[in-house]
Amino acid sequence: MRPLSLIGLSFVLAAGCTSEPPPAEQGQLTARINPEAGPTVYTNGLWYTEAADSIEFVAGERYAENGIFVLQRPDDATVIDLGGAFVVPPYGEAHNHSVDGPGTEATAERYLAEGVFYYKNPNSIYSFTEPLLEFWARPETLDVSFSYGGLSTDEGHPEPLYRMLIGFGMYAETDPDDLDGNAFYDVTTIGQLDERWDRVLAAEPDFLKLYLLQYDAEDSAGLSEVVFRDAVRRADAAGLRTTVHVETVQDLALAVDAGATEAGHLPAYDLSIAEDPERSRIPDALIDQMAAQGFIVVATTNVSQGREYSGEDLEIVMDQQADNLRRMTAAGVPIAVGSDSYFQTAWNEIQSLKALSVFTDEELLALWVRTPALSIFPGRAIGALEPGYEASFLALDCSPSSNIACAIEIRHRVKNGARLDVRVD
Numbered sequence: 001m002r003p004l005s006l007i008g009l010s011f012v013l014a015a016g017c018t019s020e021p022p023p024a025e026q027g028q029l030t031a032r033i034n035p036e037a038g039p040t041v042y043t044n045g046l047w048y049t050e051a052a053d054s055i056e057f058v059a060g061e062r063y064a065e066n067g068i069f070v071l072q073r074p075d076d077a078t079v080i081d082l083g084g085a086f087v088v089p090p091y092g093e094a095h096n097h098s099v100d101g102p103g104t105e106a107t108a109e110r111y112l113a114e115g116v117f118y119y120k121n122p123n124s125i126y127s128f129t130e131p132l133l134e135f136w137a138r139p140e141t142l143d144v145s146f147s148y149g150g151l152s153t154d155e156g157h158p159e160p161l162y163r164m165l166i167g168f169g170m171y172a173e174t175d176p177d178d179l180d181g182n183a184f185y186d187v188t189t190i191g192q193l194d195e196r197w198d199r200v201l202a203a204e205p206d207f208l209k210l211y212l213l214q215y216d217a218e219d220s221a222g223l224s225e226v227v228f229r230d231a232v233r234r235a236d237a238a239g240l241r242t243t244v245h246v247e248t249v250q251d252l253a254l255a256v257d258a259g260a261t262e263a264g265h266l267p268a269y270d271l272s273i274a275e276d277p278e279r280s281r282i283p284d285a286l287i288d289q290m291a292a293q294g295f296i297v298v299a300t301t302n303v304s305q306g307r308e309y310s311g312e313d314l315e316i317v318m319d320q321q322a323d324n325l326r327r328m329t330a331a332g333v334p335i336a337v338g339s340d341s342y343f344q345t346a347w348n349e350i351q352s353l354k355a356l357s358v359f360t361d362e363e364l365l366a367l368w369v370r371t372p373a374l375s376i377f378p379g380r381a382i383g384a385l386e387p388g389y390e391a392s393f394l395a396l397d398c399s400p401s402s403n404i405a406c407a408i409e410i411r412h413r414v415k416n417g418a419r420l421d422v423r424v425d
């Protein structure tokens with residue numbers, strides 16, 4: 001996305017009138033200014049605050065101007081009484097494909113209704129997505145990060161999927177023979193990668209999507225190790241983060257070793273792989289390496305829930321997911337919330353994660369709140385309710401840290417300093 005309204009000011013400038021220097025680790029953050037948002041005082045809220053190892057809701061006021069939280073109470077401010085609500089930063093969807101081009105506005109509205117303001121689409125058809133980029137860049141719409149077409153091989157995921165969807169009548173005016181270089185890039189060889197790299201960059205993706213489909217198998221339809229490593233190296237040199245489709249622990253190990261940014265899935269969401277510990281149990285040494293690199297895992301446990309496995313089979317998959325997530329969390333591997341389920345949302349993924357009994361409700365809330373700054377818009381001043389950060393928040397009826405269902409009991413949504421009017425079904 002290259003939004004016209006994304007103003008890359010430094011943290012201090014974005015904060016406007018605050019004279020307090022930003023904490024060092026926040027020095028590179030950028031905030032979106034919203035000149036339409038007037039000076040506002042939000043009173044009577046209980047504000048989400050991350051303490052050492054818990055979340056606290058601290059009573060107080062917040063001030064905002066131009067869509068940014070500021071330190072000092074602005075003059076002539078509109079006062080909004082939040083009525084004792086629990087106030088949290090908006091949530092994120094770090095992996096889905098349901099929001100892209102024309103006709104997906106209603107899906108985006110559903111996300112806003114559930115408190116998700118930030119969405120990451122790790123593969124869409126560029127020509128179909130492009131007409132709505134300016135729409136997604138507005139303060140009042142869902143903020144979407146796009147990779148556009150991912151790098152794979154001719155018959156690899158996602159080509160058959162798109163051919164099928166076009167067959168269903170989706171993606172109007174998209175020719176099924178015009179998918180290569182648009183919905184994906186066929187880079188079977190280094191020569192092809194070399195040839196197509198300029199075109200990949202020309203689309204100005206927000207990040208890059210790379211497909212590993214059991215790369216070490218004879219008949220893998222994804223990237224080879226040598227092409228994959230070269231693609232990660234090129235992306236890195238171009239300042240692009242990389243999201244990797246992984247199926248097995250071996251795929252994950254290659255992604256980590258090559259220095260990619262994140263895995264778009266937890267490995268072994270398919271039963272056939274989950275049944276084989278060699279391919280599904282992440283070794284402790286690899287987990288340590290992931291933690292050391294800050295390698296992100298978008299869990300997408302919801303994908304397995306949608307597979308219609310028998311209760312027994314689903315348990316095999318879920319047990320492996322729970323074991324991997326438990327050990328990754330203990331080691332400090334960052335986990336992001338993403339559903340990768342076309343007709344569902346990140347809220348479904350939260351419920352799938354809850355069903356694994358790995359996380360407390362408080363931990364689930366923290367995962368969801370941290371997902372946007374971690375995986376979707378890194379470097380943006382979002383995810384905290386403090387001066388210098390974008391004035392975006394949700395006011396909830398009850399405490400989500402003791403009951404995660406409260407996370408979507410939303411009475412008031414503010415995005416970039418302006419109240420959002422969304423249709424709630």
Ligand SMILES: [Zn+2]
Binds near residue numbers: 122340
């Ligand atoms: Zn996906």
